[in-house]
Amino acid sequence: MSEPLPLVDAHHHVWDLDRRPQPWLDEPGHEPIRRSHGIEDLRRAADRPLAGRRLTSTVVVQCVTSVAETAELLDLAAQDPLVGAVVGWADLASPAVGDVLDELRSKPGGGYLRALRHLVQGESDPEWLQQPSVERGLRAVQHRGLGYDVLIRSHQFDQATRLAQRFPDLPLVLDHAGKPPIGQPAFSDWVRKVRVLAGHPQVRCKVSGLITEADHRTWTTDDIRPVWDVLLTAFGPERLMFGSDWPVCVLAGGWSRWAATVEHLLDDCSPHERDAVLCETATAFYRLSDHQNQK
Template identity: 50%
Template sequence: MNDPLLVDAHHHLWDLSVRDQDWITGPALAPLRRTFTESHLRAEATASGVTATVLVQTVTVADETPEMLLVARDSDLVAGVVGWTDLTAPGVADTLAALRERPGGRHLVGIRHQVQSEPDPEWLLRPDVRRGLRAVAATGLAYDLVILPHQLPAATAAASELPGLTFVLDHAAKPPIASGGLEPWAARLRAFAARPNTVCKLSGLLTEADPRTWTVPDLRPYTDTLLDAFGPHRLMFGSDWPVCTLAASYGRTLATAGELTDALSRTERRAVFGGTAVETYGLETCGLET
């Protein structure tokens, strides 16, 4: 990719000396049980020509978001932060305002919760959650959705009820690539994409495939579905680094996304690999412009 704007709209960082990542369990995830810092990211991203990134939360701990804002403040690579706060708390609006006032607060571009771990498939439709989502919208932030395919209907309903909030679907709702199934994921995804206030990340697909044996043809039916449903101007690349390293290096992850979008025009590719992220997250207000 030879473009002056290349945005990685989804990656993580963590320091195990500061906080455990209790989701990293079992032998399959063992390679992730180490610290990944901004300097580690920088070495990988800049070598691939990435010019800006969006740092995304990993744990439901309030202290993580201010820490990520400091990383963004001190980095000329991390342009935005998708943090966490308790959407169900009565004072969520005040909490969001306070985060905006913290050091690095101008880099806060979105909020995310681990909805995939909620046992209630309609968690997003609970009255207290909807109240929190309205507060996110009022603050001018986006809301990242990390969900599973069976939770897509609730996400679609939430997007319908809150047209003023941009919902960003992480990892395409984790389609069952390893088993080769498209339905009912594809139909549910299309219903979600029919809402004009929805955007999707081209991210996390490598680790939904078999991380040892995946091929580009394995991924193409899912990417083609995303492109058809959202169009390139509502689709954005995210590496999901360092999680992607379970299946591929940073460079190979980016190159695979490029191969999967090789039929797009130059303008369309600029959207997927930069423009959509800048517009969705308002990264120009963080000092990044198209």
């Protein structure tokens, strides 16, 4: 019998509210996920095969601006075989960011740190990513062979594009496709800007977080398909990666419903293209194969 094909979830979160508060969960509408979520909860949630594949590796992503949280995620990666990489946080604007990154990478599990992320979506400065102190921090990230997860809202594409222009050798991945305004008049502006960003070859894109940008209760695959069609044309399957955004996706249907939707979106893709979206793009970007034989 042949080995089952691998499935990588390139974007999920865990948190323990007894250990670390998550203030963003206090916002209205987050009641269904306002509890602790661990890696075993993800295993139970990811019970539906996607295109015949079952979950084999994940990328866990920071939630709060905390170096301590990142250290905890690295420890989780060292202990749990499902976690293949960590997207952490460090203060990019700090002159000491390089030292912080070196300390994180020296900890148990430090080798699983593969990228950094900042909650740019919450920054009011339209040129936050171009601040000299931030660019200095991004050079420290690049110098250490790490990537950068770009978390923006649809109105912030201009600074993401300038980032790609100014750092052509920094691997970038656009989280949640830049949070497209699904079903809104501004969607056409998102289409134009995501195509411009996709013109930079070092940029990848996560097919994740889309159902929470649609109506949480009434969305259908038809609502998501226009976003998918644009991403597939702009990036090509070799630069797209599946992500669940679990447990946030629970707000709009959960892991299994999102997986079923992605399976439908992939119907017209070749086996090679499905493999790229569901495994190979994330494996290459986050270097998941570096540790697959060490656990």
